[in-house]
Amino acid sequence: MPEPIALCFSGGKDSCLALQELRRQGRFEVVELVTTVTDAFDRVSMHGVRRVLLREQADSIGLPLTEVVVPPEPSNVVYEREMGKAFGRLSARGIRRVAFGDLFLEDLREYRVRQLEESGLECEFPIWHSPTDELARTFIRDGFRALTVCVNPAVLPVSFAGRAFDDAFLADLPAGVDPCGENGEFHTFVFDGPIFDRPIAVALGEVTERDGFGFCDLLPADRPVSAEAAAP
Template identity: 55%
Template sequence: MNEMDRPPTQVLLSWSSGKDSAWALHRLRQDPDFEVVGLFCTLNQAFERVAMHGVRRELLQRQAQCVGLPLTEIMLPWPCSNEEYARIMGEFVAGVRARGITHMAFGDLFLEDVRAYREQQLASTGITALFPLWGSDTRLLAREMMAAGLRAHISTLDPGKLPASLGGHGFDEALLAALPADVDPCGERGEFHTLAVDGPMFLRPLEILVGETVIRDGFVFTDLLPADAINPPPG
């Protein structure tokens, strides 16, 4: 079999529900050497929401349908110790490898410690970590995403870095203009997290409503809801 006849490498993509995961999917789908065959996401079992992003499980499931990929949900207890996390993720990775999948992709941009941790966790598993967005200039990347039609809303933010009033705000030029100078345009240092709702990686848009914003555990969470929610937020 020559290089031209070799089938693409099957990849599972770490899926946070946010813009960077969505853009990583877009990049991988543009590369004929890879085929994204599924998504995986960690959720807080007690609240049934995506870890850190605070996105409702129902929205996550609908989002996966909108991008046309099967989703594996990894439920984490709350609170979750480092040992428990390592055990749960280790069991998941072992199951992935047993399926014959050898590559997992992540949407990390430039945090060396995060990349090193992922590579260390996978080092002895037979799984290779891919980072399709690695080293991107986030000022350019943010505008590249927007120009391509990616749409997202802030689901979580750090009020020590951003005004709470930006909760639920769209990921757009107005947001970039409102960001303090020391905040990364893609929120890579945890300044904010998003829910992606449309873009070139979507088969159809994820329709949502922007609900109430609350402060919990030192972070600002905006409740994003399905557009057909029975009790939509006022206004």
């Protein structure tokens, strides 16, 4: 019988690929999604996606969602305290492992391992060390659809915010930018794909710059954004 596992879920492509890989392997049954939400903005931390869209993702995936609420720019003490509470609740329910969609940042992996050990949990990294160029194209080939919701203007023009994550997006990336944005170059919102029962209907909103990042606001809509609307 597969072992129950929770997945730290940002709503972006890497966490969706991690969920798909966990299901493909068959060793684990993903029983819960865990996402950090910034209370003052009512949005997914770092990605800036509205909470209502996160909840629609979880509903379409068919998994319960735990929202770990933190203030804007929380200190490490506050962040670790709130995450520790969530991990403690998982442990109390008999869940012993939490999965992450990290790819190759060793210091981040070590941090997660230490953090979970304090709650008596272990980490899983189902897509660890997957070549990011291949992973990006696998994501597209498998029928996932995503929009770029956050970019780091230091390495990627703000004009990439709001673009569809597709072959044209990958071809236009400047040299040195990781195809999966693993160094924080960009973040995505996945609104369709094989892990979803139905697409998430969104519309492109305003593109703004704040706190050193460029964000494209996504709005709930009657139907999913078209490929043409998300083209550069």
